[in-house]
Amino acid sequence: MYGVVVFPGSNCDHDCYHVIKHVTKKPAQFIWHKQDSIDKNIKTIILPGGFSYGDYLRSGALAQFSPIIKAVKKFAQSGGLVIGICNGFQILCEAHMLPGVLMRNKSLKFICKNLPLKVVNNKLPFTKGYKENQVITLPIAHADGNYYAEKETIAELEKYNQIVFRYCSPDGEITDQFNPNGSIGNIAGITNRDGNVLGMMPHPERCAEELLGNTDGKIIFESLGNN
Amino acid sequence: MKEPEITKELIKDHGITDEEYSRIIEILGRKPSFTELGIFSVMWSEHCSYKSSRLHLRNFPTKAKWVIQGPGENAGVIDIGDDIAAIFKIESHNHPSYIEPYQGAATGVGGILRDVFTMGARPVASLNSLRFGELSDPYQRHLFGGVVSGIAGYGNCMGVPTIGGEISAHPCYNGNILVNVFNLGLSKKDKIFYGSAAGVGNHVIYVGAKTGKDGIHGVTMASEEFTDDAEQKKPTVQVGDPFTEKLLLEACLEAMKKELIVGIQDMGGAGLTSSSSEMAGRAGTGVELELSEVPLRESDMIPYEIMLSESQERMLLVCTDGKKDELIDIFKKWELDATVIGRVTNDGKLRIKWHGNTVAEIEASKISDKAPLYDRPSKKPDYQDDLNKLDISTIPEPNDYNEVFLRILSLPSIASKSLVWEQYDHMVRTNTVQLPGTSAGVIRIKATTKALAMSVDCNSRYCYLDPYLGGMHAVAEAARNVACTGAVPMAVTNCLNFGNPEKPEVMWQLKNAIIGIAEACTELNTPVISGNVSLYNETKGSAIFPTPVIGVVGMIEDVSNVISHSFKSGGDKIILIGDTLNELGGSDYLALIHSKEMGVPPALNLKKERALHELLAELSNDKLVNSAQDCSDGGLMAAMAECCIDKGFGASIDLSALASGIRTDALLFGESASRVVVSCDEKDVVKVSEKVINKGLTFNIIGTVVKDGRFTVIINNRSVIDLGVSRLLDVYSNSLANALK
Numbered sequence: 001m002y003g004v005v006v007f008p009g010s011n012c013d014h015d016c017y018h019v020i021k022h023v024t025k026k027p028a029q030f031i032w033h034k035q036d037s038i039d040k041n042i043k044t045i046i047l048p049g050g051f052s053y054g055d056y057l058r059s060g061a062l063a064q065f066s067p068i069i070k071a072v073k074k075f076a077q078s079g080g081l082v083i084g085i086c087n088g089f090q091i092l093c094e095a096h097m098l099p100g101v102l103m104r105n106k107s108l109k110f111i112c113k114n115l116p117l118k119v120v121n122n123k124l125p126f127t128k129g130y131k132e133n134q135v136i137t138l139p140i141a142h143a144d145g146n147y148y149a150e151k152e153t154i155a156e157l158e159k160y161n162q163i164v165f166r167y168c169s170p171d172g173e174i175t176d177q178f179n180p181n182g183s184i185g186n187i188a189g190i191t192n193r194d195g196n197v198l199g200m201m202p203h204p205e206r207c208a209e210e211l212l213g214n215t216d217g218k219i220i221f222e223s224l225g226n227n
Numbered sequence: 228m229k230e231p232e233i234t235k236e237l238i239k240d241h242g243i244t245d246e247e248y249s250r251i252i253e254i255l256g257r258k259p260s261f262t263e264l265g266i267f268s269v270m271w272s273e274h275c276s277y278k279s280s281r282l283h284l285r286n287f288p289t290k291a292k293w294v295i296q297g298p299g300e301n302a303g304v305i306d307i308g309d310d311i312a313a314i315f316k317i318e319s320h321n322h323p324s325y326i327e328p329y330q331g332a333a334t335g336v337g338g339i340l341r342d343v344f345t346m347g348a349r350p351v352a353s354l355n356s357l358r359f360g361e362l363s364d365p366y367q368r369h370l371f372g373g374v375v376s377g378i379a380g381y382g383n384c385m386g387v388p389t390i391g392g393e394i395s396a397h398p399c400y401n402g403n404i405l406v407n408v409f410n411l412g413l414s415k416k417d418k419i420f421y422g423s424a425a426g427v428g429n430h431v432i433y434v435g436a437k438t439g440k441d442g443i444h445g446v447t448m449a450s451e452e453f454t455d456d457a458e459q460k461k462p463t464v465q466v467g468d469p470f471t472e473k474l475l476l477e478a479c480l481e482a483m484k485k486e487l488i489v490g491i492q493d494m495g496g497a498g499l500t501s502s503s504s505e506m507a508g509r510a511g512t513g514v515e516l517e518l519s520e521v522p523l524r525e526s527d528m529i530p531y532e533i534m535l536s537e538s539q540e541r542m543l544l545v546c547t548d549g550k551k552d553e554l555i556d557i558f559k560k561w562e563l564d565a566t567v568i569g570r571v572t573n574d575g576k577l578r579i580k581w582h583g584n585t586v587a588e589i590e591a592s593k594i595s596d597k598a599p600l601y602d603r604p605s606k607k608p609d610y611q612d613d614l615n616k617l618d619i620s621t622i623p624e625p626n627d628y629n630e631v632f633l634r635i636l637s638l639p640s641i642a643s644k645s646l647v648w649e650q651y652d653h654m655v656r657t658n659t660v661q662l663p664g665t666s667a668g669v670i671r672i673k674a675t676t677k678a679l680a681m682s683v684d685c686n687s688r689y690c691y692l693d694p695y696l697g698g699m700h701a702v703a704e705a706a707r708n709v710a711c712t713g714a715v716p717m718a719v720t721n722c723l724n725f726g727n728p729e730k731p732e733v734m735w736q737l738k739n740a741i742i743g744i745a746e747a748c749t750e751l752n753t754p755v756i757s758g759n760v761s762l763y764n765e766t767k768g769s770a771i772f773p774t775p776v777i778g779v780v781g782m783i784e785d786v787s788n789v790i791s792h793s794f795k796s797g798g799d800k801i802i803l804i805g806d807t808l809n810e811l812g813g814s815d816y817l818a819l820i821h822s823k824e825m826g827v828p829p830a831l832n833l834k835k836e837r838a839l840h841e842l843l844a845e846l847s848n849d850k851l852v853n854s855a856q857d858c859s860d861g862g863l864m865a866a867m868a869e870c871c872i873d874k875g876f877g878a879s880i881d882l883s884a885l886a887s888g889i890r891t892d893a894l895l896f897g898e899s900a901s902r903v904v905v906s907c908d909e910k911d912v913v914k915v916s917e918k919v920i921n922k923g924l925t926f927n928i929i930g931t932v933v934k935d936g937r938f939t940v941i942i943n944n945r946s947v948i949d950l951g952v953s954r955l956l957d958v959y960s961n962s963l964a965n966a967l968k
Contacts, residue, residue, distance in 0.1 A: 008562065009470050011386025015657045018673070049655075051384040054470025110379050112652045141383075141652045206654045211671060211786060213660075 002028040003042040005072070005088075007063050012049035012085065012205060019205045020046075024221045036067040038074075044081040044224055045072055047088030049141070049203060059102065059144040060090030069095050081125060081224065082197045086142055089189070089199035098190055098199045099157070100149030105142070106182030112141040114214070115180055117188055117202060118168040121161050124191055126198045129219035135172045136216040138202035140180060140188075145201040147183040147190075157190055165189035165200055230261040230529060241268035242447050247599055254593045262579060262587040265531045266594070269497040270504065272447050273762050276598040279728035280760045283738050286745040287755040293717060294754055301342045301422055301492065302412075303756025305718050307782055309675045312419060314348040315411035317356075317683065317722040317778045319761035323464040324406040325453070328373025332406050333381040333467040337539050339410045340385060341493035344476050345542065347420040347483050348412025351656055352670050353382055355392040355408045356683045356722070356776045360401030362639065362966045367396070370404050371967060377467075378408070379650040384469035385476065389651035390659055390668030392683060395640035396966075399687070402453060402766025407722040409683055409778045413672065420483055422492035424506035424514050424545050424571045429489055431503070431514055431569035432551070434558050435475045435541040439524035441465050442498070442537025452727055453766040471540040471563070478561040479542065487546055487554040494541040500534045502543040503569075504577045507591035514591065515578040516569035530579060530586045545571060605738050606731035614692060617826030619811050624892050628940075628947045631820055635861045635896060636868055636955060637962035638815060643872075646964055660789055664873075666708040666857050671786045678786040680714035682779055686860065687772035689828035692813045694736040694773050696828050698743030703836045703900060704859050705779040706751050710840035711855040711903060713790045713847025714781030719748050721758040721777050726770025728762045736773040737762075744775060750833035751840070753779060788847045793873035795853040797934035800912050801870075801878060803863065803927045804919050805839065805902030809889045815861050816896035831900045838922040839901050851915050852905040862896040864940075864948070866904050868955050871938060877952045880930035880940045891947060895940070906932055 002020045006013045013030065020028040031038065031045070033052075038045065053062035063069065069091070076082050076097060084092040092098045105111060114137050119130040130136065149157070157163050165188040169178045179186045181201075189200030204217030231237055238248050241264055251259050251267050259267065273279060289297035295312055296304035302316035320335025336353065343350045355378055360367045382389050387410070424431065442465035482488050490510065492502040499521070507514040518533045528536075546554050551567070558565035572578070577594065579587035625631050636642060648663035658670040660678055667682035684705040690697030706716040721744060726733040748755055764771045783789055794801075811817050812826025846852045858866040871878055882894055889897075907915050912928065919926040938955055940948040 009384070009473055011384075011473070011655060015655065018657060022673075050386060051470060051473070054384065054468070054473075056470065109376075110383055110650045110652070112383075112654060113649050139654055141654060143383075203654070206657050209657070211660060212654075212657060 001041045001043060002026060003031040003038065003045045004028060005031045005033060005045060005047050005068055007033045007052035007066060009052045009054055010048050010050035012203065015205045016046050016048045019208045019221055023208050023218065031068060033066045033068045036071055038071050045075060047084040047091050049086030049088060052087055052091065060087060060094040063091045064095035073097060076197050079196055083126060084199040085203055085205065086201055089201055090144060092197065092199040097197055098192055099153045100147055102144050103146040103148055104144050105146050110143040111180055112139065113180065114139045116168050116170045117165045118172050118174065120166055121164045124164065124195050124198065126220050126223055127164060129223035133172060135168060135170065137214055138204055138217055139206050140202050142201055145181040145183065147187045149184065154184060160193055162191050162193065163187055164191050164198060165202065230531065233258060233261065233264060242272060242451065243268055247271060250597060250599065254590060254597055260587055262530045262534060263589060265535050266500050266587060266589065268447060269500055269535055270594050271598050275497050275501055277760055278599045279601050279603050279762060280723065280737065281600055282602055283741045286741055288745060288749045289754050289756065291752065291754045294756055295419065297754065297756050298758060301345045303718065303720060304346065304419055305756060306416060307677065310416045311672065312414050312416045313411055313679060313780060314343050314346050314414060315409065315720055315780055316342050316757040317407055317409040317720045317776065318342065318759045319722050319724060320406045320408065321403060321724065321761050321764055324374055325370065325404050327464045328370045329377040330464055330466050332374040332377030334465045334539055335406055335408045336378055336381040337467045337469065337472050338495045339408045340387060340472065341495060343410045343412040344479055345420065345422065345491050345493045346414065347418050348414040349480060350387045350410050350412040351658060352668060352681065353387055353389040353408065353410045354668060354681060354683045354778065355389065356685065357392065357394045358400045358405040358774065359396045360404065361398050362396050364401065368967055374406055375647050375650055381467055381469045383652040385473050386655050388653045388655050388659055389648065390653050390670065391663045394644055394647060397772065399772045402769060403764040403771050405724050405774060407776045409720065411681060411780060418483065420488060420491050422506050423490040423510040424512050425510040426489055426545065426547060427512060427571050427573040429545050429547055429571040430551050430567045431516065431571065432544045432546060432554065432565055433521055433541065433568045434544060434565045435563055436468060436471045436538055437522040437524040437564060438533055438536045439538045440528065440532055440536060443532055443535045452763050465537050465539050467539050474561040474563055475540055475542060478558050478563055482554055482557045487550040488544055489547060490545040492543050494543060496537065498535060498537045504591050504594045506543065506545065507577055508595050511592065513572035513574045513576040513578065514569055515572050515580065517580045519582045520566055520568040522564040522566055530581045534579065603728055603734045604731045605734035607735050608732040614825055615827050617812055622811065622821055624890060625820060628895060629950055632864050632948055633958045634819060635815060635865055636958050638819065638861065639963055639966055641861045641865050642962035643960050644963060660786060661712065661791055665792050666711045669712050669789055676785050678783045678789055680709045680712040680781045680783065682708035683776055684708060685774050685776040687774040688818065688824055689813050690740055690775060691772040692826065693828050694739035695743040696831060698740035698775050699747040699831050699833065700828055700900065701775055701777040702744055702747035702751060703831055704857065705777040706753060706840060707857045709779045709781035710843040711790065711792065711857050712783065713788050713844060714783045715844050716751060716753045716779050716781040716840060718756045719753045719777055719779055721755060721775055723760045724764055724771060724774040724776065725762050726765045733770055740773055740775045744777065747833055751837050783847065788850060790847050790852060790855045792856040792869060793854055794870050794876040794906050794932045797876065797932055798909065799853055799906040799932040800909055800928055801880065801930040801932060802905050802907065802915060803902060803929045804905060804924055806899060806925050807885050807889060807894060807897065807902065808899045809893050810897050810899060811893050814896060814898045816892060829898050829900045835924060836901045838924055839903060842918060842922045842924060843903065845918055846905065846915065851911050852907045854906045856904045858902040858904060859898060862898050864895045868959060870904060871952055872956050872959050875952060877933040877935055877937045878930050879933050882929060882940060883943045884927055886942050891942060
């Protein structure tokens, strides 16, 4: 069973639920942000995109204090799988479940666009359906996706293979020209050391159906099996 | 604030004429209180009462068997089958956006979303139609940036995709920009909610954000011309909070799903005043409110201010006693205020109390029924006939068509708007089948095979040259854009942006545009189901071009049949459907290259237009064409460029067969109506031609899609255009960014 957390202001909650339930045909339920525990049958939790608490103060900054986040931390510590997409990634960083911060895009503008990404780590439960260094296309839709962390942290992320996706050219080159938001090292997604918590700015749930022109995102949901 | 005496000056400051004041006295049987004066002033403002336009709006066709709700409600409703209703409307936020572009545009989006979810629909797609003055002016660039950010800021946070729209720039908008926002929502057909205060004894409940002093007299401001004091009107602009609106949306939909609501209306323009009086008026009941129960942001507000505040993100609900607690609990769950502020009565009165004392008491139905209705004088402008005189034989033909082509492609209305729509979340809700930048936005309807296509359009230069024909063109073009996706156009919403109706010339434009729109809607079988009128778009006596923006929604039964505008494969044949005439009047070419905004707009035959739409639906159904693109602004060449650029194809075009009796510039850039460029596999050419001819339309093969990166046009063995597609792409992609630098 997948659990999709609903914060006040979440707006990709229905989209994630739709893909899990109606596209990959797996069971899913919503989890209200005021819940302080997680049902035993839930094996994967999704923190969806949107503007939790209006993104007031800072994106994700208020959501970290909600009761559900305490429960999600416990869930992750005991090995449960967690994916934070967009605002979910911002929340994971604010809650210190992942290192680093997501700052305002270099252009200072919201960007919604399909972009090529390189799958740097395909050894995770989330990404095992991709080939190593495969170039995929996923859309981003954010104003605060400019990933930053101290040099030492980046070195550690690299050392432990925690960088999962990087923005790249259609041929897989990782250059400034193909960095949409100013992220350090073109980072688009990272995982924790244990590999069970994934944070990513791009939206895999938006490209999981042929009808929408792209199914590269579906692989993440398929990789997770039946949970 | 203290309540002032009712003096002549005060009445005048409220925009109420002597005749209107006598009407107030007649309704009340006495002099109004200050609160009552405020109520009448906003309810009888042009914005709320439509006093100058109402008489003429009656010309619109509003019925068809698929129309569930026509004009008069918060939004119009059509039946799209599968027990689903589509609810949509377009609205203007012009005046506030000129004063404060970010908040003006943002609250415009907030308002139209509330209009749609008030009716029980979840908003699923937005469009917008934006018009600015000359972008060489830094203030216009500031407005441009602010408006786009405001739309993005509000719409993105709400999780409603903005899937298309139009943008143009013209000096006539230097003093009055236009910000028109459209939204469409979906609901179950039998779960539509209305703004009705039914059921005597029921509770009247206030939900959402607290009431502050913002936006007081916003609607009055929007019913006046600008002078030099636009800056001083900032306090009349509301401030938006999309997060609160998102909570309000979810809470309202939850309460509706649980059937806890009898009637509901948003507090938009004229706030608590319009919502309470209109709900009572529609139900034929009365409403009594105790204003001391209204949640306030500022404690020193008086009844007048509370009634007139246009604070955003508020709703007025009516519910039965038995459902009250459950209803309030839902709003509490979403951390919103929900307070009983009154009840439905049987005396037909809008009665406003303040700590138990009555401060206003008006026959609710009379506020709207007895609202002024003006048949304002109209007169054809003196300049009109001269404007229409154009002898195209005096227009020199250019030598270098490559250069002309690139200049036309660089117009803000034609060049790529990706730098704008990439700031809008256009994919959230995972329904967007066609990305913005195409002829029409298309969303699939989950749990069905269907899709809806929608487009907003208006060529205001055409309307300036001939409001009647221009109004028709606006409908035809919006419907054609929708038809190009394979959809059948079903219904229209419109936003009529005009100058000061007290000027007979403006009234003439408005009346004629309405007649043109009405005729086109009748002929194309697309009734008007909702809309908005924005008058007084004038600054220092200078009016905008008449700009009746038309939104058309159409349906495709099978989403897999949706056609996009871009060429799909090399070797495909390019076909022009429709007649190309020797006409240049009102064209972008004439305005840009020859600095003439004159002549008459292209001729329009609505029967052929409708046949064209039927043809496109058949071509889509039979999967016979690989692309379809409407030919309008910038003519055939602009249309062709848009077909090529998306996927980097070139085109090898020969127009010799069309060239007899037609000037080369008219052939390339003329804007003859009811034309579409399609591409198809060579094997399907005969089938396509048979279908075109069966509909009585003109069929011409004009070229082939090529993969060599060249865009070439020859006429009678003479090369007139020869450019690399990369050059077209460069100009198309970068012109708007350059104009905004």
